[in-house]
Amino acid sequence: MRLSKYFVPTLKEVPNDAVVISHILMLRSGMVRMLSAGIYSFLPLGYKVIKKISEIIREEMDAIGGQEFHLPALNPREIWEETGRVEAFGDTMFHLKNREYVLAPTHEEIMTFHARNVVKSYKDMPQIWYQIQTKFRNEPRPRSGVIRGRQFLMKDAYSFDTSWEGLDKSYELHDKAYRKIFDRCGLKYFVVGASSGAMGGTGSEEFMVKSSAGEDTVAYCESCGYAANVEVATSRIDAAERDAESKSIYEISTPNVHSIDELCDFLVIDETQCAKSRIYLNNDKPVLILMLGNDEVNETKLEKVLGGNIRPAHPEELKDISGADAGSIGPVGFSGRIIADNRLKNANNMFSGANKNDYHIGGIDFNRDIPNIEYADLRIVQSGEGCPRCEKHLEVFPAIELGHIFKLGTKYSEAMGANFLDENGKEHPIIMGSYGIGVERVMACYIEQNHDANGIIWNKLLAPFQVHLLGLNLKKQEVSDTCAIIYNELKHNNIEVLFDDRDVTAGFKFNDADLLGMPIQVVIGEKKLKENKCEVKVRKTGERFDVELSGLMNKVKELLG
RNA sequence: CGGGGUGUAGCGCAGCCCGGCUAGCGCGCUUCGUUCGGGACGAAGAGGUCGUAGGUUCGAAUCCUAUCACCCCGACCA
Secondary structure, three states: OEHHHOOOOOOOOOOOOOOOHHHHHHHHOOOEEEEEOOEEEEOHHHHHHHHHHHHHHHHHHHHOOOEEOOOOOEEEHHHHHHOOHHHHHHHHOEEOOOOOEEEOOOOHHHHHHHHHHHOOEHHHOOEEEEEEEEEEOOOOOOEOHHHEOOEEEEEEEEEEEOOHHHHHHHHHHHHHHHHHHHHHOOOOOEEEEOOOHHHOOOEEEEEEEEOOOOOEEEEEOOOOOOEEEOOOOOOEOOOOOOOOOOOOOEEEEOOOOOOHHHHHHHHOOOHHHEEEEEEEEEOOEEEEEEEEOOOOEOHHHHHHHHOOOEEEOOHHHHHHHHOOOOOOOOOOOOOOEEEEEHHHOOOOOEEEEOOOOOEEEEEEOHHHHOOOOEEEOOEOOOOOOEOOOOOOEOEEEEEEEEEEEEEEEOHHHHHHOOEEEOOOOOEEEOEEEEEEEEHHHHHHHHHHHOEEOOEEOOOOOOOOOOEEEEEOOOOOHHHHHHHHHHHHHHHHOOOOEEEEOOOOOHHHHHHHHHHHOOOEEEEEOHHHHOOOEEEEEEOOOOOEEEEEHHHHHHHHHHHHO
């Protein structure tokens, strides 16, 4: 492809609205343009990458027996009523105004619809059906460019089995296929086992990559691969030590001391001697939560322990409940339910609030002074804490979900009456799995992980072109002749080549080449040409070397091999 | 939905507080010439209903009201 004829509107300046690096580079390299918030057009260069990713996905899905469909995005609303998901999705689902249609945010219902009409016998299964299709979700707040859009490409697959063992097998196949897909794409990813959430099911895994643009926070151990959403993650961390002797409790005047840090400074003690108090309302009943030092309450864990609804008490409510404002609340004399984090188990000689403004209490023995106390794991893990599975340490960071595999079970088949007859002529609901990959996210995450100050660094599998041929000063006959020969030769060797034949200065071409990021750059200039040589640059390492024209093709093949 | 911010040429911005003649600057674009291995130089050009609608005023990019769009933080997120 000749760049002079190719629509690749590169940008030197960073567009005002782009914040995350993948978004900036996708705009600057002329791969995408925004049409509206969370709605992007893919330009020729960007679409080429999308097609490469899709092809990798296709190959791996086909390899596990997947069959590709192309389903409508426009769906009758009544199909979605069958499973109650019109309500479940709520405002996230787009509705048409002039007909009872919705825009599909995913395709469980549609695949199940087709299955129930045709898949009637145990002999018809297993099946794996997939598609790569545009999904629509009315995200309240699109962000991070293509990473969270209102319209996005998703590979979604659905498995249909006659037994739970069959489902396990289908799930396993997808797990392996997903690893191959992300490996081939060159992504550094990890797998988080997650609770199945609102989809309803019995098992799921999320494929994540670390990214500052991420919307989930995960705890990850590089050493053993432990990975968990921070909402459920645990860690190895020391509990408070119990002194041999328990002092008796005593009240201390602590004017203007409101935080654990201030308390530590004021009394010259360590934060591990303090119990921080938080009051939550659980179904409108107050519960005192005690954390060691500055540990944060993990509300997801708390919710699991308490059941029902929880919310932090409003500042105005605190005094009624405890007799003090935030900063002076504590367990001694507190009348409601008290739950302490496991790190506080059996602790003694502790400091906490006195339930009286500007006073704290010292010498608290949790066993002696707080009857009816309960313990649970309630803390949010922090970077650097011990991995719960091995000897190393956890890292906590934001991450993006790239893919999700899911054992759906019979939720959709039961709701929609997708049943089959077994060997004995008995009817059962089909057992389903669902498996998604965000195609644009693969692209964006790749760029997040593979770029430098000058631009994108494509690997050969995702690169829109393998070779970027730069002809410097094409007004020189020998330069343009040589370029034409090399260009044709590369094409004849089935090497995808982008030929910068524009009449712009060398620096312009070099910078665009680095920005676009093809793996290999071949530079044809007057100087080197006098010695029958050209320059080859490897984008990833930045290394460059002179190559005899006669050996160029072999060198390129070697570098791409 | 709550908080903050921004809309002025294709892109990045100044001007707005304190209203005033023809709305500027850089990049990009067009033409000609010179250049030609890390975003060249000179000359001459094209391009804007200042987001939209209403209002105040002799006069509005500038002040007021409404509205729309976009960005950031939060809430939300199969």
